[in-house]
Amino acid sequence: MQHHPSPNPEEQQFELLIEGLLEQQYGFCDDFIDPETVAGLRDNLLRFYDAGAMHPAGVGRHFDYQKNTQVRGDVIRWIEPDSEDPFERRFLERVQAFIRYLNQSCYAGINDFEFHYAFYEQHSFYKRHLDQFKSNKGRKFSLVTYLNENWQESDGGNLSLYLDATKQEDLYPVGGRTVFFKSDEIEHEVHPSHTRYRISIAGWLKRV
Ligand code: OGA
Ligand code: MN
Secondary structure, X not given: OOOOOOOOXXXXXXXXXXXXXXXXXXXXXXXXXXXXXXXXXXXXXXXXXXXXXXXXXXXXXXXXXXXXHHHEOOEEEEOOOOOOOHHHHHHHHHHHHHHHHHHHHHOOOOOEEEEEEEEEOOOOOEEXXXXXXXXXXXXXXXXXXXXXXXXXXXXXXXXXXXXXXXXXXXXXXXXXOEEEEEOXXXXXXXXXXXXXXXXXXXXXXXXX
């Protein structure tokens, strides 16, 4: 990937994510989404959860609930790309601006995206995995934004990124923090929190 840094302050968070990915295989940024939008998204998610409007991922013909919960325990809800919810719109606009920047500065060729809310109940986890499916290689980059209020290291719930055989990086799911990495390269794992639930928006930048 080619890459030319830009001094535009609006895009400094984009730079942080991209430079991180290019230099250390993942980028993160603590204010990719502004606090008001994070709070609005958190309220949305908790409302959906309380209404029973979130479901285990991958429901389908071959879905095996028992087997699935041994791998991942979160429940999800997809965000509609044409949502009229103001907080979802602001989130998706930010994502689209990032995609434009990534395509212009790195010729990434991203032409689609998908995002879902995710709720991990206390003690639930997502075992080590890759985000790109063997059968469908459309997912190029993973982008996860956390919605938790006042997360402490003692709450656990860290994301481990396995960068190669020996190098592991851990990030806590602090509200507003966004993590960015390649979906076909970086194995990662969500550890359980034993003190509280853990909420996020996880998504993928795609080339289809
Ligand atoms: C995922 C995932 C990471 C996280 O949803 O595929 O790996 O930290 N999420 O929530
Ligand atoms: Mn993942």
